[in-house]
Amino acid sequence: MPAARWREPLWVRGHRARAVVADFGCASLSGALAFFVRFGEVTPYVVPYVVLSAALPVVWVCAIALNRAYEARLIGLGPEEFQRVLQCGFMITAALAVGAYVTKTDVARGYVVLAVPLATALTLLVRYRLRRSLHRRRARGGCMRRVVAVGHRAAAAELVDRLRRERYHGMEVVGVCVPRGGGPEVAGVPVLGGLSDVPLVVGQAEADTVAVLACPEMDGTALRRLAWRLEKTHTDLVVAPALMEVAGPRTTIRPVAGLPLLHVDHPELAGLRQVVKMLFDRVGAGALLVLLSPLLLALALAVRVSGPGPVLFRQTRVGRDGAEFMIYKFRTMVTDAEQRKITLMSDDGGVLFKIRNDPRVTPVGAWLRRHSMDELPQLINVVLGHMSLVGPRPPLPEEVARYGDDVRRRLLVRPGMTGLWQVSGRSDLSWEESVRLDLRYVENWSLMLDLQILWKTWSAVARGAGAY
Template structure:
């Protein structure tokens, strides 16, 4: 039986006894809601009041109050202040969506009240509301993420399923801390050893009991003894159909929540749809987006963005090139053969950050590789020049790849472009990352870059390939700027 290592902060209230009891999901910091309301009210009222006062509007105070009330109402109707959503990561796009609704509402109010402030001034007065709300969401999300690493503001989960299936679910939940679930016990169905170290809250028979409520008492007692907020069922041959339905009835009659793990990993909820067929509940999984308007928009964004980037950044290109030439012997640019979409090779361009004979010295440093997979990474690579360290820290060495984006070999967003010797050792899973164009940035960059393990890198790339959308690209580009400033994993 495979043993799973659990971080101490994710073993909450178990029989191990060394960890403090987990704080419930409802125990989020009490300042989240007041902070959100204050940010939204002030962010909308103050700028609108100041702009309308400067424009000599007859009723600036009432306009400011109206804008603040409208902004809070829009978000309240969209349930942004619900306890279970406060502090959760929703990205920038949902806030932008709410803000566009606000603009529509206020545009109607403008016509009705015959308000005469210039349109662009009025629009500019509403922009701080968007920015302040986004900043508040980021603040609460970072605080909540830190709390969850300490098993606070979480849901206590009881897992039910056949031993092997239950162990897989527990392992996935224990491996990460960016979610609200802490497993406090397991109810195995049938015989079989458990290697997770979690307490066995009860054990159900392999076959469904003859009596309708045969499982009910054991499950309810397990929930009560472990103070569980949620029962998570991992379905299998011995836990499905009528038996699962009876357990659901029991839990729901007791006012308890039930969740079912469908066996899917890293599939975006945007691709999921629930259907019914002949009384069966069916989960439909839409294929990844590969046709239609969104791929066209991505191509347009790539080409236009690359062209504008090359035009605007040309003075910076010149400055970086001169710094490289004065800093060490050799050319300013470095070209390398990489593998692109569908395994097609191409020449990728970068600013040179290493000594000229760096490739020849790579074999000598193979024993110092700090990456656990096929990539070669060293925090203090002796081949990197003084100027090169600064370029890597700021990601300026990647800018010449705009040429690759302009020619269609790369995209602004996508998986990391691999080397030919890496691809030669890919398995079937890793090869799937080659079904899209590689990118200058991607989930790997905003999630830690070189600090990621090989498995984490592949997981992020496959998550991007399978769940891509145009809006996700826009979100990654926005988050890249913060990752570049942070510099984590860039070496």
Template sequence: MGIGPELARRSAPTHDTSDGHRSVPRRQWQRTYLRSLAITDTTIVVTTVVLAQGAGTMIGGPVDPGSSVPQGLASAIVVAGLWLAILALNGTRKKPIVGSGEEEYRLVTRATLQTFGLLAIASFLVDSFATDLDTIRVYLLLAMPVGLVVLPLGRRWCRRSIERRRVRGEFRTSVLVVGSEHAVDAMVGSFVRDTSAGYRVVGVCTTGYTGESERTTTVAGQEIPVLGAETDVINAVKLSGADTVAIAAGTHWGNGDIGELAWELEPYRVDLVVAPGVTDIALPRLSMHPVGGLPFVHVEEPQYRGSHRLAKTTFDLACAVLALTVAAPGMLVVATLIKLQDGGPVFYRQERVGLGGNVFRMWKFRSMVVDADRMVDAVRTRTGQDDATFYKSARDPRITPVGRFIRRTSIDELPQLFNVLARDMSLVGPRPLAVGEGEKIPGFVPRRILVRPGMTGLWQVSGRSDLSEADRIRLDLFYVANWSMVQDLLIVVKTVRAVLAGDGAY
């Protein structure tokens, strides 16, 4: 090849970030980050178990006076060790998982539930496993719920710290993207949209490269050097100093070619990742199954039925009852203000399309003038949104002064909690479509109505009303295809944060 691997590593260019900081090598910052995760997990687990054991002792947990080591301490060590071991066995600190958000939280939650499930089973099967059943109950009642909340928060704290470093240009992965021009543009665009993932594209190798020097391509406003064709990957790695090669869909390589490239990259300590060619499919729905030496990506069906639907229904009803109980006094004040403003009705009701295409009446606090629906065509024309799938404008003249406040704070949505109790809506889901809305988009409505519409959803926490129409459609369909309880919980938390910040609401 002309240069040996060691010389290539020494001569590969180092990169300065946009603010002048020199990039930390990927393997170095990954080791540092994984070490901080291990320390955070261990601290949380040990502290949670010790506090739970202490609480159990205070309320009468027995201690064996004949033992050289207090039996309570021994059981705490066993529980903490088991918890940490199951976190490791679930792969919660694997490099592809850490910092991935929903999947990382899902695995941490699953490991915690597995730990205490095993404890509960062991307490019945082995009489001498712990002090007694009371000790196990203390762990189940105290340590488990605390762990389910604090462990994901610890991961979130670590993730936020690395995101802040990435904003400053640190802790990034230098990527060389390989594939057809269209596939390369799509992959680079994904990296640009998800800046928190920390991928910095340092070059591309495309099918259409014909050897011209100093060629560049512009994607999402970024100018990226074209370093060669698909067969020039090794030389491009040496030129760019990339520490990861990403193979986009649409390459002309055979199955053996990618395997051969992995061997060629190994001496340079460069990672190889391959896009499977499926988009907008969440990781829990993907699994790898080898068949005759070929890796097949299996895409599981969306989870709409059985225990998953029961869990979502329970979550919706419990949260709706709690929210209505807490918000009732404030809702009474808002209703009074709306009535005093112009004497019109307090609530606004509109027919929307729900689960299975059934039409229902959605409730909101009225934020517009009386008979606003009769003015919608004229307002659409005035704001230049005649052909828009979703109509929403910050300059809508129909909005009243009180309405502007309750829209900005999302208080106008609170009556939809009654729709949740009536099972017309869910707490989280795609926003309910008006009758006839979205019918011009092929396949959009049939997929949207596979789940109940929600009070909040993915696009509401990804920019709210400031998102483009294309992004709203994409995020709605992504939610339908990849629903999970962990995702719902994250959306609820992000919704509260977005409402308090007043981001993108009008």
């Protein structure tokens, strides 16, 4: 394929330009604040500090660029962008401290204490806001990478469905190449050729990324030759391993005998990290019970005056390793809800029973459900050790009785008040999608993932989307 003139998409260049301007502004503001905090009045000795304050924005942007934090592949996804900004902060702070020690001056003291840490914090905050803005544009269909999927039809269809559900990834499949080529569409995306036609299809579809899925025909030799042909047009090449739900710190690339082998660690479902998670859950839930006690009392009063029946709804659920426990929630339905259930038909074809407009739900209960306020009493379950703040959805015994071997893996950890299912669509999710998200959580659990889910839960609850 002849080499074509390569140009980055306009949205990539625009996003990078905004990041550079924002980083420069954050460092300028931090340097100015550090200068005025250190010097309340002008003296003859402030010249070095003026120079340092003026140089900090340039040094800051150059350091971030040298650390490759402006690369297009980092835009809008994953923690690496933020990690590289943190690395720059640590490196500059260390350089200033060492320089001050070697030269026997205190010129770096104000910057070690204030300027560089403040620049790092402001940059991280602004980068987060830029990412949120980018995700909103992607939700409307803009700022997307054009992807050609390479692999078998089933794998390509699954990739298309996932990227359509999670548009914040910024990838849109515009063409598919399958082993034998031709044939009908794959999940509404045209099949444009076979495995040998990938470079031509990339030009035809004006794509900037090729995603190679698990495919026996694409062995090491074929993949290497494809990479050589794609590098002429600077087309990104990503390879999806067969372990679709295992990611993050559990996977590392280890070169063995000249081969890059993907090493997969076992999930840490016991040990010190789980003890830390348990302490975090119980201390956090206890603190929330104390802080939210006025709200809990107000909600209890609202449920009590809304109609006859108890304030709290108690139900048997299944927890870790299949142990049953009693879950607590604010009552949101009429007292004879279970008897009326047999006359209703679920909107979901899977194990779950759910109805978008359930006639058994009271007006107060509908509001509580929309904002997940009915689940606040589950903080008691977290304190008692039955549940976690974050985890899979707590299932009913009759649901567990219908689980297959794969689905039972959800029971290896404590169920949670919130989880990936809560921040990814809640009741709008199908049974299969809920299971997939719960299994992804079990396979990739970490305390950082818990914190990210808790952060996203606030916006999901405020929107009220998918709750009924």
